[in-house]
Amino acid sequence: MTRKDQEKLQRWIDAYLDDRLNEAQKAEFQRFLEKNAAVRSELDLQSEIDNSLKRLFSPPDGQTLDIDQLVARSDEMTKTTRRSKGWLRPRAVVAAASLLIALGGGGWYAWSLLTPPVQEFKPRFPKLTLAQAYQKFAQNNFKADWACEDEKEFACTFDYRLGKGLALAQAPAGVEVLGLSYANTITQNSILLTAKADGKGIIVFVDRVTADRGQTVDPASGLKLHKRKLDHLMLYEVSRLDKPRVLDLLKEMNTPKEWKKDFRPRSFGG
């Protein structure tokens, strides 16, 4: 196949994928596909890629917009901008002077000054490592922010924040599940499940696989980390126990739409 033919074929494939072919063209292309296994395979691959993108990037359902809080932050930002206006003129002079320096060889320095100021992207809560979060919860006897009322709230909490529901199996004797909390650990969206097994504290950190950065805990801290991947969620169980006691209790689930419809997330964090 010549390069021209290859380009023509790609245009047909693109038009087919975009559903831009009329009925006659579609029928013609489908006849072509029946005879050409390689192109059929390419379309199957594209379909698998599309499915993968949907798994990886499907937007979360039912986010809330806390307009009051956002307005307050916006007002604060406006005040800060007004306060800084008095600096505009001197800064312009400095920028112009820097441009002259740039002409003399200080290009990078001038560029950095002239770049529009980047608004600071502040996390809502201080970031903690897994070990730091464990120590923090240990000081409070692993008390959770809240205990879910039912499996519906449990599943929806994970679905809402991480895009996938989770179910919790009945805990065996010796294991007590205490509840859920939010904390800025793996990401700001991490959900922590606290539990105790034989009186020892356990935290299971749950976040998306795509957020995984190979988190570890310092062996010197005496903490053990056990990981488990569930679909697109990654679970990290941290405790002083040699074996995980809670990881296997968690199962992924497709949260029913009717559950999500009335779900209101708890507002905690820290």
Place this chain on the structure above:
Amino acid sequence: MTKHKQPSGPVTKPDTDEPKNAKTGGMDDFAAQFERSSRILWLIAAGTTGDRSMADDIVQEATVIALSKLEQFKPGTNFTAWMGQMVRHVAMNTARKEHRRRSVSLDLDSTLEAKPHAGTPDQPADLRLGARGELPADQGHFDDRIMQALHDVSDVARACLLLKTLGGLDYAEISRVMEIPEGTAMSHVHRTRQFLRGKLANLWRDRTSTKRTPS
């Protein structure tokens, strides 16, 4: 405290004709317009950074900026495009900072070819699961390769692809929210699809041939 619930279900397509200025219409009007656009904005944020975990915060940050600039919104213009511009700006700043924060080069191709199963602190760590961790499923591996390949695509192209594949927007709509010509939007989507197919071709061949071969 007023909380506004965003609609669930299929992605809402952006409105092209906004009835009135969000400022004059008040916060409820802003919230209503935001609700209609939120999923598209989320996809722009996720596409621009290539990282869904940052998208929520980027959209929120852009919303704060939008609220402080409401008087600049021109009635009758596209609210989603106006907000999308701010989402892209915040997302690009965030991605730039994230890039600076990471000192390790993201030369994913060479990493993959040289060490197909060696994770680094910046690579998805499915390959470092401990004895108790489940081995990455075939599907998980495929998803990880997609993520890696997407890092080699420009932020605009990634966003266009997500808006097409997940947002269900046509090229005219992508053109409006991304503020690029329609032909460019189409070209980004087609080239990115081809690029991903090229990157995944070997894995796909192995996978399909394994499925056909009886064990």
